[in-house]
Amino acid sequence: MRTFLGLFMMMIVSGDNEVPINGFLKDSVLLPCNCSGRNLSRVVKWQMEGLNGLSRVLELDVGNTSDSFDRYKGRAKIFVANCSLLLTNITAEDQGKYTCRFYVQELYMYSVRKLNISAAKYNVCQQPARNLDGDVRVMVFQCDATGRYREAEIQWYLDGELLSNSSKTNITHTSPVGTPTGHYKFKTTLFTQFEWTAEPICGMKVKGIPSHIEYVCEEGTGYFTSQQQKCSMRYFKIIPIVLVLGLSLVLWCRWN
Numbered sequence: 001m002r003t004f005l006g007l008f009m010m011m012i013v014s015g016d017n018e019v020p021i022n023g024f025l026k027d028s029v030l031l032p033c034n035c036s037g038r039n040l041s042r043v044v045k046w047q048m049e050g051l052n053g054l055s056r057v058l059e060l061d062v063g064n065t066s067d068s069f070d071r072y073k074g075r076a077k078i079f080v081a082n083c084s085l086l087l088t089n090i091t092a093e094d095q096g097k098y099t100c101r102f103y104v105q106e107l108y109m110y111s112v113r114k115l116n117i118s119a120a121k122y123n124v125c126q127q128p129a130r131n132l133d134g135d136v137r138v139m140v141f142q143c144d145a146t147g148r149y150r151e152a153e154i155q156w157y158l159d160g161e162l163l164s165n166s167s168k169t170n171i172t173h174t175s176p177v178g179t180p181t182g183h184y185k186f187k188t189t190l191f192t193q194f195e196w197t198a199e200p201i202c203g204m205k206v207k208g209i210p211s212h213i214e215y216v217c218e219e220g221t222g223y224f225t226s227q228q229q230k231c232s233m234r235y236f237k238i239i240p241i242v243l244v245l246g247l248s249l250v251l252w253c254r255w256n
């Protein structure tokens with residue numbers, strides 16, 4: 001009887017060879033599964049295989065009540081309609097292989113998703129350079145960053161080199177401020193009397209892990225993105241070249 005049943009039990013695999021899903025520390029991530037439109041006959045199980053072996057994540061009973069386990073308590077949520085799993089406040093330990101298992105009658109089905117926790121993500125908004133009010137010798141650069149991971153510092157780089165205070169440069173930063181949405185806001189201002197040819201760029205230094213930075217500014221704030229700034233800076237550099245070329249042309253015409 002058992003072997004007979006075994007013959008009729010099928011496994012349907014999906015996602016095993018797919019590229020990993022990227023998750024960012026403290027952020028949330030959706031791990032897809034698809035049990036929609038099926039007549040589930042048993043408990044739906046989400047399990048994960050990570051550095052510390054196999055662990056239970058969440059189970060959904062046919063009565064649509066769900067339970068999450070151990071370190072997933074309060075962080076795992078299942079969508080009853082499609083069995084997809086939403087993980088919130090993710091940690092480095094969450095990296096691993098996630099399996100969604102369910103039965104449709106005696107048909108056993110599972111799908112595997114790899115979750116890669118790569119870095120802490122920050123949105124960085126750098127304002128265009130301006131002169132200090134009342135002192136044109138001083139240039140002011142300002143930058144704001146938002147991310148879910150607090151253990152980081154906002155910093156300035158010039159041609160890839162970290163900038164620090166000096167007799168002509170003053171860098172101030174506020175300590176990270178928490179928001180009700182679980183984000184932290186970082187802010188820094190750079191005052192300098194140097195006339196740099198390149199623009200200083202602000203970035204995030206995260207302790208122990210890499211960071212993933214997106215240069216964006218919230219709509220309506222009127223800030224430029226760093227990319228736009230680089231473009232306008234390039235035009236400023238072109239103007240003297242055009243002037244020199246034009247002048248040379250005029251002189252050359254007169255000469256002849």
Ligand SMILES: *[C@@H]1O[C@H](CO)[C@@H](O)[C@H](O)[C@H]1NC(C)=O
Pocket residue numbers: 032033079081082083084
């Ligand atoms: C599952 O359902 C949720 C909520 O309706 C939706 O946000 C999500 O995109 C769905 N996922 C898949 C893989 O269908």
Ligand SMILES: *[C@@H]1O[C@H](CO)[C@@H](O)[C@H](O)[C@H]1NC(C)=O
Pocket residue numbers: 034035036037
């Ligand atoms: C989910 O599975 C159902 C039933 O097999 C199928 O009709 C539907 O297209 C699938 N949805 C997705 C998003 O793959």
Ligand SMILES: *[C@@H]1O[C@H](CO)[C@@H](O)[C@H](O)[C@H]1NC(C)=O
Pocket residue numbers: 089091182
């Ligand atoms: C995220 O998890 C940490 C512990 O790992 C906890 O201190 C913090 O309160 C959690 N944040 C949210 C928004 O649940």
Ligand SMILES: *[C@@H]1O[C@H](CO)[C@@H](O)[C@H](O)[C@H]1NC(C)=O
Pocket residue numbers: 020022116117118
């Ligand atoms: C995880 O993401 C990081 C950064 O995006 C990447 O360097 C690494 O190769 C990824 N790991 C896997 C297993 O894909």
Ligand SMILES: *[C@@H]1O[C@H](CO)[C@@H](O)[C@H](O)[C@H]1NC(C)=O
Pocket residue numbers: 170171172191
């Ligand atoms: C740096 O700037 C801050 C804020 O404008 C100011 O309070 C501080 O005195 C300045 N420090 C130096 C060394 O100029």
Ligand SMILES: *[C@@H]1O[C@H](CO)[C@@H](O)[C@H](O)[C@H]1NC(C)=O
Pocket residue numbers: 164165170171172173
């Ligand atoms: C630079 O000096 C100011 C005080 O003038 C201080 O608040 C700030 O933390 C220093 N910045 C760095 C990057 O050390």
